[in-house]
Amino acid sequence: MTTVDDTRTIAEATAPADSLWRHLRYHIARHPLGAIGAAIMAVFVFAALFAGLLTRFDPVSTNAALSLARPDALHPFGCDFMGRDVYSRIVYGARISLAVGLGSTALGCSCGVVLGLASGYLGGWVDLLVQRLVDIMQALPLLVLALVMAAALGPALGNTIVAISIPLIPYSSRVIRSNTLALREMPYIEAARAVGMSEHRIAIRHVLPNTLAPLIVLATAQLGSAILVESSLSFLGLGIPEPHPSWGRMLSESAAEYVRTAPWLVIFPGAAISLAVFGANLLGDALRDILDPRLRH
Amino acid sequence: MASYLIRRFLLMLLTLFGISVLIFVLLRVVPGNIADIIFSAAGMIDPAEKAALEHDLGLDLPIVTQYLHWIGGMAHGDLGYSYMTEKPALAEILPRIPITAKLAGLALAFSTLIGVPLGVLSAVRQNSAVDYVVRVVSLSGLSLPSFWLGLLILMAFAAWFGMIPIYTAPPKTFLDALLLYSIPAAAVGFRSSALVMRLTRSSMLEVLRQDYIRTARAKGASEHTVNYHHALRNAILPVVTVIGIEAAFLMGGLIVTETVFNIPGVARFLVEALKWRDYPIVQSLVMFIAVVAVTINFLIDLLYAALDPRIKYAD
Numbered sequence: 001m002t003t004v005d006d007t008r009t010i011a012e013a014t015a016p017a018d019s020l021w022r023h024l025r026y027h028i029a030r031h032p033l034g035a036i037g038a039a040i041m042a043v044f045v046f047a048a049l050f051a052g053l054l055t056r057f058d059p060v061s062t063n064a065a066l067s068l069a070r071p072d073a074l075h076p077f078g079c080d081f082m083g084r085d086v087y088s089r090i091v092y093g094a095r096i097s098l099a100v101g102l103g104s105t106a107l108g109c110s111c112g113v114v115l116g117l118a119s120g121y122l123g124g125w126v127d128l129l130v131q132r133l134v135d136i137m138q139a140l141p142l143l144v145l146a147l148v149m150a151a152a153l154g155p156a157l158g159n160t161i162v163a164i165s166i167p168l169i170p171y172s173s174r175v176i177r178s179n180t181l182a183l184r185e186m187p188y189i190e191a192a193r194a195v196g197m198s199e200h201r202i203a204i205r206h207v208l209p210n211t212l213a214p215l216i217v218l219a220t221a222q223l224g225s226a227i228l229v230e231s232s233l234s235f236l237g238l239g240i241p242e243p244h245p246s247w248g249r250m251l252s253e254s255a256a257e258y259v260r261t262a263p264w265l266v267i268f269p270g271a272a273i274s275l276a277v278f279g280a281n282l283l284g285d286a287l288r289d290i291l292d293p294r295l296r297h
Numbered sequence: 298m299a300s301y302l303i304r305r306f307l308l309m310l311l312t313l314f315g316i317s318v319l320i321f322v323l324l325r326v327v328p329g330n331i332a333d334i335i336f337s338a339a340g341m342i343d344p345a346e347k348a349a350l351e352h353d354l355g356l357d358l359p360i361v362t363q364y365l366h367w368i369g370g371m372a373h374g375d376l377g378y379s380y381m382t383e384k385p386a387l388a389e390i391l392p393r394i395p396i397t398a399k400l401a402g403l404a405l406a407f408s409t410l411i412g413v414p415l416g417v418l419s420a421v422r423q424n425s426a427v428d429y430v431v432r433v434v435s436l437s438g439l440s441l442p443s444f445w446l447g448l449l450i451l452m453a454f455a456a457w458f459g460m461i462p463i464y465t466a467p468p469k470t471f472l473d474a475l476l477l478y479s480i481p482a483a484a485v486g487f488r489s490s491a492l493v494m495r496l497t498r499s500s501m502l503e504v505l506r507q508d509y510i511r512t513a514r515a516k517g518a519s520e521h522t523v524n525y526h527h528a529l530r531n532a533i534l535p536v537v538t539v540i541g542i543e544a545a546f547l548m549g550g551l552i553v554t555e556t557v558f559n560i561p562g563v564a565r566f567l568v569e570a571l572k573w574r575d576y577p578i579v580q581s582l583v584m585f586i587a588v589v590a591v592t593i594n595f596l597i598d599l600l601y602a603a604l605d606p607r608i609k610y611a612d
Contacts, residue, residue, distance in 0.1 A: 132315065144548055144567070148583060228442055259448055274437070277439075278437055281436050
């Protein structure tokens, strides 16, 4: 009589590091564009975390002698009007962009989850009220609402995060609500209710986790738009105030003038914004394919 | 249908009322008004003078009274006076509308003419080199800030022609106008064209898999007829919605582009008014943007029913 020894195969299958790596390799092969997006985002996160190690100059200290200096070996991206090193400002600027991008996306999605879950699960007048509120917020273009919010709150890092997060709320609340409505009728929710679980607990423990996949997809897509909106607000002078090195702000100071005289002041900050948003969009597309196969194409 | 229209119209009014309250409250809950800005610019604050200015502008009244004054005035076509120029807000806003409308129209035309054909091409040749190029280009279209794209175009003009086509005086000839407006319109439209392209592609892919397309091929219809006559007609519906939504939301892209190209339209005016806390102008402009957006959405709903005979709005 032969016996099958399962222990070794199970141990192999559940070896965390190895299987994680294999999993990763599988996804990289299947979604090369997504892997590029993830790599781009990783570079920006690395730059934000270790900005001090990657730069030689202080991003805010000025030097009149270097005003509008052309790119050279010491200052690869040149210097701005105040003689500040553009490369250092771009590397440090990753902190601002990621802080605003991640902060406003997280804040907007959290508020959207609470509203969407309450709206979809409770229904009735709560649903009606929340939906009208969402209609009102969605009737204005994202940048217009963010602009009015930012102007009302005043230019500061925290205020910019809040100003961008508010217009993002309707999108996540809509996604969570429609998912909740579908999940509410599922047999396993009925079963949970039958064993006497409280409505509150069902909503948090059983409905919420099942809406996470579409939420992650949406949040990644919103990360890109949040970075874009921050750069627009700062470009218009209503976002991150001086002397913080914000990419959008770097483009604002008489950018149309520098188009002729100092193109490096226009090219590099704009390229940084575009690359960061491009990375977030590529990653978002790949995550959508992986997590939400119904939306594939 | 009639009762659906009435319900939809009332909902539209409710949304506009909500926006008016939201904007009015937002502008007033924060400390600092035009009087503070004027006096802080002057360097000294005389409380009596400041109070007199606030009284003149009606800023000392209770917020509900201020709101009712504004709404009441709006019903009579009176939007108040600009704090910056002291001219009627309506007289400041009206001449700027055609400028922004031209820009928006051109941008929309650009995004449709580029987006739809490339989306179809990308879907018909799915997973080919053309498809990959179109997809990467469209994704980069969504990633480039339109003000940066505008600046790059200006840079190219400065390098090649030694001039930059920004708005310094109203254009005299049609050609001047076309040059002045089409470049910023392309900078804004590139982003919308990317959205239109992506949606046309996915919508076409869905339709091309359906049975009636196989039937059309089986009866010997040419590729061209199948793609454009049979597939695109059904795939275009969601695209129409997105083009409509883009039309309503184009204002976001126009704000930065008008600033870059120095175009005196309503979008740039909103930024200036916001910086000056010029409440009558900001309120009126935001309401104008909201009315345009909400009306376009309403019209898209109607157009949808007209384009797709399967959709009937139940009473």
